[in-house]
Every structure is written in C-alpha cells, then in structure tokens.
Amino acid sequence: MNPRPRIILSTLDAERLERLLESLPADAFPGRDELESELDRAELVAPREIPPTVVTMNSTVRFSVQSTGQEFALTLVYPKDVDASPGRISVLAPVGSALLGLSQGDEIEWPGPGGSTLRLRIVEVLYQPERAGEFHR
Helix, strand or coil: CCCCCCCEEEHHHHHHHHHHHHHCCCCCCCCHHHHHHHHHHCEEECHHHCCCCECCCCCEEEEEECCCCCEEEEEEECHHHCCCCCCEEECCCHHHHHHCCCECCCEEEEECHHHCEEEEEEEEEEECCCCCCCCCC
16 A cells, blocks of 8 residues: 555544544444544644645545546535435545545545455545634534
C-alpha cells in the first residue's frame, strides 16, 4: 500500500468523532481501527483555519474510484444524519472514513468490502461548511 496522504481535521470534528467512537461497542463496525488510526495521525486545526479544499464532516465531495473510473458526489455525515436521502455517506462506512481529512487531488488506498482495496481520488470539494462560514454545525 502506498503511504497515506496528509490529513487535516478540525478540532471540532475530531472531538465529536472521538466521542462517537467512545460511545460505540468495540466491534460496532468494520474499519474502526482504520478510522481510529486516521484520527491519531491527523493534523488538528481550529475550524476557522481549515483549508477550503479539505473534506470535513458535512462536506460534499466529488471523488473517483480508480479501479472503475466511477465518480460519486456524496456528503460525509455522522451516522445519526444518514437517512433515506440519496447522496449521504456515514463517516463509519469504509469510503466515508477514507474521505475524511483528505484534500482535493489526494489519493488514498483503503480497505473496502469483502477484503478488497479501494483507491479513491478526491476530485473536488463541492461544499465545505467551514468555507461557507459554518464553524459550529
């Protein structure tokens, strides 16, 4: 696996995600170890200092799956915000965890369903709450 790109998280997102993980049983979802590892290695910055091209919680991001060339536009949300609306992905889903903290143009290899490996590329951050001035969402 190639080295993982640098990731940046807001202090607010990091605190909320750590509380979420603490509230869940250890085996609540596959990929927990990978998400915890990402939180541990992330560069934390104040919400007002997040670069505008970084995928934060509640961002809408266009990304491609390198093996298929397919592009998707999804909003990265907390599990409580996943509903029947199309276009939302939980941060606890493998692809959701992979997107968190990446910047436009970054690529990452991430464990996918059934033991596969996904290679994702961030094409564009279409919407980011911090860029829109929403620092406490």
